[in-house]
Amino acid sequence: RTTTAPSARRVVVHELDAWLASDEDELELYQVTASERAALRDSVAPRLLRAFGRAGRVHVMVLEHLEGRPLDDITLGLLERREWLPVPVALAVTTALASLWSCPGAPSLYLGLHDVLISATGDVRARPKLSSEHARQAVGAAVMVIEAPLAYMAPEVLRGAEPRVPSESYVQGSSYSLGLLLYEMLVGRLPHVEGTTTMWEVASRILNEELPSVGTLRPELPTTITALVNRMVARDPAERFDDWDELTRCLTALQSLFEPME
Numbered sequence: 001r002t003t004t005a006p007s008a009r010r011v012v013v014h015e016l017d018a019w020l021a022s023d024e025d026e027l028e029l030y031q032v033t034a035s036e037r038a039a040l041r042d043s044v045a046p047r048l049l050r051a052f053g054r055a056g057r058v059h060v061m062v063l064e065h066l067e068g069r070p071l072d073d074i075t076l077g078l079l080e081r082r083e084w085l086p087v088p089v090a091l092a093v094t095t096a097l098a099s100l101w102s103c104p105g106a107p108s109l110y111l112g113l114h115d116v117l118i119s120a121t122g123d124v125r126a127r128p129k130l131s132s133e134h135a136r137q138a139v140g141a142a143v144m145v146i147e148a149p150l151a152y153m154a155p156e157v158l159r160g161a162e163p164r165v166p167s168e169s170y171v172q173g174s175s176y177s178l179g180l181l182l183y184e185m186l187v188g189r190l191p192h193v194e195g196t197t198t199m200w201e202v203a204s205r206i207l208n209e210e211l212p213s214v215g216t217l218r219p220e221l222p223t224t225i226t227a228l229v230n231r232m233v234a235r236d237p238a239e240r241f242d243d244w245d246e247l248t249r250c251l252t253a254l255q256s257l258f259e260p261m262e
Contacts, residue, residue: 043099044126066125068117079188087225088258090185094178095251096124101174102244112152113184151193152177155207156237172237175247179232187217210235224254
C-alpha cells in the first residue's frame with residue numbers, strides 16, 4: 001500500500017508474512033527488523049521509518065519507493081546483443097552495494113542481481129532481504145535457506161548458520177555473495193545455476209564444484225579484475241577478503257584504472 005506524503009515523497013509499506021509461535025516471538029522479530037534495517041540507513045537500501053504489525057504479519061515502512069531497471073534485466077539484454085556490461089560499471093555497482101554489508105552493525109542479508117535497481121540517472125539502489133525477516137517463515141529457517149537467495153550463498157553458509165554479528169567469517173561469507181554479484185554482472189550468468197531444475201542441484205554444485213574463473217568466460221578481462229573476482233568467490237574462506245576496508249580500497253583502485261563513463 002502506498003500513500004503520498006505532503007512533501008510528495010512516497011511512503012511505502014512492505015508486507016511480510018511470518019509464522020510466529022507467540023506474541024513474544026512477534027515482538028522480537030519487530031525489534032530485530034527495525035534495528036537491522038536502521039543499520040542500513042547510509043547504504044543503497046530504502047530508508048526505514050518503522051516496522052510494526054500484529055497477528056503474525058509484519059509491515060516495514062520506508063520513506064521512498066525505489067524505481068529503476070533491475071540489473072539482471074540489463075545484463076540479460078546486453079547478452080542478447082552479444083555485449084558485456086562494461087567493467088567500470090560493474091565495479092561502480094559493486095562498490096555501491098558493498099555499503100550494505102560494510103556499515104557498522106550491518107545485518108545478514110540476502111541479495112540477488114534482480115534485487116538491484118539502476119535508476120534513469122544511473123543511481124544504484126537495492127532491495128535486500130534481512131535474514132531475520134525470514135528466520136521464522138514457512139516451516140522454519142531450514143526451508144528458507146534453500147529458496148531464492150540460495151544461488152548467492154557461500155558454501156560454508158549453506159553448511160551452517162551464518163554469524164549474526166560482523167566478524168572475520170561474516171566478512172568472508174558476505175564478500176563471497178558480493179563477489180558472485182560482480183561475477184554475474186561481468187559474464188551475465190552464474191554457472192552453478194545454469195541447467196539446474198531444482199534448488200537441491202544448485203546447493204550440490206555450490207558445495208561440491210569449483211566456479212570457473214571469470215577470466216575463462218570473458219577472456220578479455222584485465223588480469224587484475226579476474227584476480228579480484230577469483231579472490232572474492234574462492235571456495236576456501238581463508239583465501240577471500242576478511243576486511244571490508246581492504247576490499248573497498250581494491251575496488252576503488254581498480255575503478256581508477258578506467259576512464260570515467262558518461
